[in-house]
Amino acid sequence: MRKICIKIGTNVILNENLEINEKQVFNVAKQIAELLKRDYFFYIISSGAGSFGKKAFKENYQNYNSSLLTAIGQIELMGFYKKIFEKFNLKIAQILLTKDFFEERKSYEDLKNLLDEFYEKNIIPIINENDPLSFRERSFGDNDVLAAAIAILTNSSKLILLFTLDGILKSENSEKIIKVIANIDKEIEKRICFKKRSDFGRGGMLSKLRAAKLASSAGIETFIINGLKENSIKDILLEGKNGTRILPSKRELTEKQKWMLIKGFSGGKLFIDEGAEQAILQRKSLLAVGIKKVSGKFREKDYVNICDLSGDLVGIGRVNYPFEKLEILNKIKDRAEIKKKFPKEIIHSNNLLLL
Secondary structure, three states, rough: EHHHHHHHHEHHHHHOOOEHHHHHHHHHHHHHHHHHHOOOEEEEEEEHHHHHHHHHHHHHHHOHHHHHHHHHHHHHHOOOOOOOOOOOOOOOOEEEEEEEOOOOOOOOHHHHHHHHHHHHHOEEEEEEHHHHOOOOOOOOOOOHHHHHHHHHOOOOOEEEEEEOOOOOOOOOOOOOOOOOOOOOHHHHHHOOOOOOOOOOOOOOOOHHHHHHHHHHHHHEEEEEEEOOOOHHHHHHHHHOOOEEEEOOOOOOOOOOHHHHHHHOOOOEEEEEEEHHHHHHHEEEEEEOOEEEEEOOOOOOOEEEEEEEOOOOEEEEEEEEOHHEEEEEEHHHOHHHHHHHHHOOEEEEEEHEEEO
């Protein structure tokens, strides 16, 4: 049975007036029911809890903070899914996650075993980030990236991101869709992330590209498609048409490398110069003298992104210093002083995953 990860965006479930699109979610459930009979299994990552919370409080929702709104809205959202999926005799379960589940290898493996059990019992988990308890530094940031992490964890063959356009537009004023993207780099991001992020949903096109890049790095094919169309999921899986397809990397990762990839992807960033990049590409450790900028907060032994000076991701590694210590690198110009203050490598080659 082929495993598929589907992320359903807020705008697929509700419109900007907080009116529920019951017909479309019914259509998603109908497609899933039909595809289960064709040897597919689905993990669903759903946004919408915050908007369901706003709907519950109506025009007074501004009097409540986002954590409370999502806590209330999560119950409403799951009740809605239960009502729809029961019409097709589909059993569902709820899983709320924080990034902490991916921090330790043991909890990562426990989560993987749980999701495998849902697969074996043919119960569809509906997964969301536990927003009331996902504080900023320990959060995935949006459900697109969480969906990619779940796709990697479950060894899914495809990640499908549902939103309200037919795919990624070629330009802001164009109606034409980019059919295939071979590699997501900074240039691609600049060219197609022209639309501002909606206040209605947390994610935008940039978050979808980040999710696709994460999935692609683990060898998973990603599709960005219109979740409002009647048979969009079936069209992708049975006919391979519609939407934008992001090609997967051909590199195979070990289970430990997959874990490292997820841990580092939403973490802090180290921007390195060309010399440092060449060194790590030769499987050498990353030294302090090669770091030109530090971004984000992270602790000692956390996994972080390693980027070149243009912002493209080079690799992921486990740092030997917290961000507070590394931030002073921006102020030190003398290489000898840098070596004196940071005698230990920033990231050892044994704890480095190149992408």
